[in-house]
Amino acid sequence: MKTRKLLQTIRLSALLPAVRTLSIIIAVTLMACNSNVKNNRMKKETEDIICKTFDCLEKNTNTKIIIDGFFRKYTPVKSRKEAGYMLWNWEILLSDSIAIPAICINKDIDLSIYENKNVSVNCTIFYGIIIGDPEKQNATGYRIDIDLIKEIK
Numbered sequence: 001m002k003t004r005k006l007l008q009t010i011r012l013s014a015l016l017p018a019v020r021t022l023s024i025i026i027a028v029t030l031m032a033c034n035s036n037v038k039n040n041r042m043k044k045e046t047e048d049i050i051c052k053t054f055d056c057l058e059k060n061t062n063t064k065i066i067i068d069g070f071f072r073k074y075t076p077v078k079s080r081k082e083a084g085y086m087l088w089n090w091e092i093l094l095s096d097s098i099a100i101p102a103i104c105i106n107k108d109i110d111l112s113i114y115e116n117k118n119v120s121v122n123c124t125i126f127y128g129i130i131i132g133d134p135e136k137q138n139a140t141g142y143r144i145d146i147d148l149i150k151e152i153k
Contacts (some may be wrong), residue, residue, distance in 0.1 A: 028073070039078065048068070051065055051094075051121075052095040057094070060125055061126075061127040062125065062126065067125070070116075071094075071102070073090060074088050090103070090104075100142050100144050101141075101142075101143050103143065104146045109148075110148060112144075122146075126142065130142070
């Protein structure tokens with residue numbers, strides 16, 4: 001009888017390192033899953049910023065956001081030295097009547113099908129040199145770098 005209890009004790013003590021290792025693996029896995037959930041929640045929050053005005057764009061410069069606006073061809077200025085030139089092809093008219101130039105990062109998207117439509121775009125608001133060369137004459141301003149675009153009904 002004593003021998004049997006001794007054998008059971010030896011078997012259990014042999015299992016202890018494996019149980020400890022398994023516990024550590026489970027704990028690390030749970031921590032990693034919790035970290036991924038937090039990262040996904042943070043990513044979701046930044047993508048949920050929806051801008052419809054220029055004021056909102058200014059507050060979210062160089063971040064990924066969603067913009068709702070009217071997509072149209074660029075309207076060239078009628079005066080100044082760049083009058084009549086197409087400096088870019090597209091712009092988004094915001095609800096406060098300010099138009100911001102837009103370019104598409106994904107060259108597979110045909111932007112012309114969204115012309116003169118209300119759209120929602122996943123994009124980055126770029127602020128910096130939008131025309132010219134950093135070493136020469138240039139213009140600084142805002143630009144919408146479109147990743148995805150869809151029509152709003």
